[in-house]
Amino acid sequence: MKEIKDKAREMMKGFCRVCKVCDGKACAGEVPGMGGLGTASSFKNNLSALAEVKLNMRLLHGATEPDCSTKVLGYDLAMPIMAAPIGGVSFNMGGKITEDEYADAVVGGSKAAGVIGCVGDGVPPFIHEAGYAAIDKNDGYGIPFIKPWEGEELEEKFEKAKATGCTTFGVDVDAAGLITLRQMGRPVSPKKPEEIKALIDTVHGWGAKFILKGIMTPDETELAVEVGADAIVVSNHGGRVLDHAPGSAAVLPGIAKAVSGKLDVIVDGGIRDGVDVLKMLALGADAVMIGRPVSIAAVGGLQEGVETYFATLKGQLLQAMVLTGSQTVEDITSRVLFSE
């Protein structure tokens, strides 16, 4: 990993410092770039909410060689991890690799590692085009995320995404409120439950599944269940849309309680290593999405970088499972959380 990070630091110069700990401090306010919006408190809250979680170490058990595989949204995953949908290599990451190279690295690297990669959306169009091409190349094994556009653009994007052969579609409603896009004449916006429901019905009509990304409260979780989402992603969009949102790990337990098994709960925000993955599962998630570290691995080492990062995560997750006495992913419950 050191080699990949060193290379990434060189490639992303001026856009990401590839810090020892990726915590939003050095890059506060750098949007575009890899930072959090404003004071970057939402980015930092993701890290600090996770850091407050402590684990019960247990060694008197038989979980010697645990199994971290899982099934999420019908995908058989080697571990409960997905690559988050991120795009805009040129203006966020320095542009030393192309959008196509990036999307290929993320989607291909994820697949090779036994997990699944998501691809992003934005302006200009080559962002989603690169993503869809990567999914296409991987026989539909990848999940396109579409921004909450106003008007026809939304439906058009779904049609385009469908052509990749993918079996799951996502919308990141947390991308709304980007006034800059509105000013460019390409408005994104919050969506009423009935608007989301219409989209979901369409997707279900295709026999596919739908992920609603950007849920941060129990009440909107209940709305997500009502409109028929197959999964939500608990996310403050990496702290890039609203300053002073809580960390996702802080809202996750309340959301998991509100779900009560009616849909899959995915979470992103500040997950850096395998222990963080285990924490999120213990707090109620079914799987996690990882953003910035995957981007850094992709820029620093293309597909091989992504694979290496996922391999590292897997080793850490397995070790954490051993040390908390968790033989399977199902064993990772609140039992592993230390409470004072």
Add this chain to the structure above:
Amino acid sequence: MKEIKDKAREMMKGFCRVCKVCDGKACAGEVPGMGGLGTASSFKNNLSALAEVKLNMRLLHGATEPDCSTKVLGYDLAMPIMAAPIGGVSFNMGGKITEDEYADAVVGGSKAAGVIGCVGDGVPPFIHEAGYAAIDKNDGYGIPFIKPWEGEELEEKFEKAKATGCTTFGVDVDAAGLITLRQMGRPVSPKKPEEIKALIDTVHGWGAKFILKGIMTPDETELAVEVGADAIVVSNHGGRVLDHAPGSAAVLPGIAKAVSGKLDVIVDGGIRDGVDVLKMLALGADAVMIGRPVSIAAVGGLQEGVETYFATLKGQLLQAMVLTGSQTVEDITSRVLFSE
């Protein structure tokens, strides 16, 4: 804004560093100057009390293009923001622009931005004279704040201020206790409720309104209601009079509860961006006052600087309203506050 802040940093050299985050750390103890008194803990508490407030992000709704206009004290404001009364450009800000230029920038810039500016008071007399002239030039659209002088000076100032055509008068009782003014033979002091009542009766006799600035406890809020104030400003005077006061955001909910709609609640202290404005409204304020950032904008860019700063605030406030599902200012309630 970057250009304005860079210019301000140059103009205010030795008086204000125009830090990336204006939090009272670098300038602790610099009174006169732009700092907080003593350890500057009251200044810092303003920031930290606000920083502790976290927001519920919500995207499943129809608040796509929110309206942030409001009515406070009879003024139709484009957003619930006022420029705080600050004076003393020469000894607080470096004196590279004149008191007149400063007052014109604040009052004129506020008006142009659809909000309203307040002007300060002090020694020497050109401080309030500059302020009154600016209000006069803007046809009475501005609010004069008068220090709690002892003796005849208080009434004389009110008469002078009245001549500007203004329709609202303020007294910042939190300016009392400035022993230096007493030593200069120009004592300011706390005021008994009956003294404030007499002033308010006079102002009401003129058909004008009265703002009492410097309320930090529920019991004095009740006194403000009893003596007939039209509005209070919850304020620790920017941390410049009493070290170790709580941040205004920490006392605001208790005060808002004590008011129960009987007068308008304005608050200042540590508000830096539009998200902070939304937080203060959610904690119970009807409007906010902003001090140091407006001063920096005025010194760095005169009226245009103030307008630019207010435009930035508006964009941030609107974005925060979208991301918390607040179509109007009235929708910004405790519903948007995250509680652990």
Add this chain to the structure above:
Amino acid sequence: MKEIKDKAREMMKGFCRVCKVCDGKACAGEVPGMGGLGTASSFKNNLSALAEVKLNMRLLHGATEPDCSTKVLGYDLAMPIMAAPIGGVSFNMGGKITEDEYADAVVGGSKAAGVIGCVGDGVPPFIHEAGYAAIDKNDGYGIPFIKPWEGEELEEKFEKAKATGCTTFGVDVDAAGLITLRQMGRPVSPKKPEEIKALIDTVHGWGAKFILKGIMTPDETELAVEVGADAIVVSNHGGRVLDHAPGSAAVLPGIAKAVSGKLDVIVDGGIRDGVDVLKMLALGADAVMIGRPVSIAAVGGLQEGVETYFATLKGQLLQAMVLTGSQTVEDITSRVLFSE
């Protein structure tokens, strides 16, 4: 004060940095010297316990020109402040002034400022001798503190101190546990209640009063009442004897409650300015002792330095009384404390 502190910084080089805020961080572990023992956590806890206390600012009242005078242990004091007993100029403060000059500055400066100074004890004997000489020169207006020696040394010291004409005697039991003194053949030790009682009876027989310094728990407060002490000093000895003791402001409320008016409560530990004095009174103290800042003032400006420091404190205390609506020292109660 700036001049005095600059001079002190020069005079105390290698022993005290005369930091902007005297908080025990830079000098951690420097005993001898001016620091706290070990990690200096007890020193730092003194500061942080005080820093956690926040004040209710109130301005709607008539406390315009407050009176901070008080009566403690029969002394009429201009304000509720005493200079703490400190000695050992040569090994703690750099030795650029003599022990005699130091004691004269503290005792004389305190008297001139309308408060009272205490003098310390230690090895070699010139420490207490300098202190007693200073009290003698000031016609007995000063308080000698004697370490809790084992054997005859204790009684001998009391007899010697009596000759100064002083009317109050103190013992700082918190000095016990200094194993180094024991190793030098001059053991100090904790004292059983009956041992303290015998001392107090002797002192009372002389028509004088007795202060027991180093009480940090309610149970030992009750013992102090039982054995007849006229006053206690709540103190962790400036963090110089036991690492990881709480700050004195943290234990003060519990102790004040245990006292219920049966003796005077004096407190030291981290008091730097007049607002800190007001805080300690609000937490239950009748008066405060100030240590390091007085030493710095004495080394930096001799008697004039001490007087200047006390004048500064008085201005700050009076301003804090105005801003909290406290006309007299008796008005400084829990009413002025902000609680979240």
Add this chain to the structure above:
Amino acid sequence: MKEIKDKAREMMKGFCRVCKVCDGKACAGEVPGMGGLGTASSFKNNLSALAEVKLNMRLLHGATEPDCSTKVLGYDLAMPIMAAPIGGVSFNMGGKITEDEYADAVVGGSKAAGVIGCVGDGVPPFIHEAGYAAIDKNDGYGIPFIKPWEGEELEEKFEKAKATGCTTFGVDVDAAGLITLRQMGRPVSPKKPEEIKALIDTVHGWGAKFILKGIMTPDETELAVEVGADAIVVSNHGGRVLDHAPGSAAVLPGIAKAVSGKLDVIVDGGIRDGVDVLKMLALGADAVMIGRPVSIAAVGGLQEGVETYFATLKGQLLQAMVLTGSQTVEDITSRVLFSE
């Protein structure tokens, strides 16, 4: 100690900075080396959990010359302290002294100081061989700790250790999860209660005692009692196996409660000075183990370094006993803990 630490800093260059306060910050992630795993949060939590504990200072009593001797696991100890089992001088500490010199310093220095030293295990074999040789040289006065190997290696090690003449054996189950050892074909793993019971029965059959190291929860404490362990060590393995474990001082009270006297409770993690030892006893431990500081003393001064460090600890512990009114180790109870 200063001389020893200076020498150690030179000898351990590149492996340990011998910081003023050994708190896991500078060396975060340095495993191998002396740091904590990953973000080193478990290492840092050990320190912070201890730092949160504050002490009641008491001086009105007769505990003038306290006695800190104790009996643990049948050993008469001059104080309730043991040297933790640590090995791997070459890859953890820089290799400027040999594994034999190191083990001799720890075991011999502990014995000379009236306490007892433990020795570690690992790959390559010279680690345990050096330890066993040191115990042998000291006539069996030392405790071998064996890693939780899979298969025959575990029993073989016990047999080898038995030959040293030792009367107590330990297993650090917290060493499990080291996937690197598994990858080297030398797997360590958690152990089921019945596996531990079999080991304990064997050891008891030899007339010896058994310590189970790495217990961090009350439920595994109860398992330890059930399988017949004579003592447990509450330990997160110095933060070297699982990131984000709580500090041992945070879990100790719950564990001590679960034990209710049925076995001895030893604790390690962040203990640096004699006050820390007193804190751990007050939180419920019967004795403590000290790791990194003993290693530093051994590398910096061989046996003499270890003896000097233990002498320093003893002085600090005795002083802390005087200042908390603890005549014997049994007097160190929750009575000495300050609670807010």
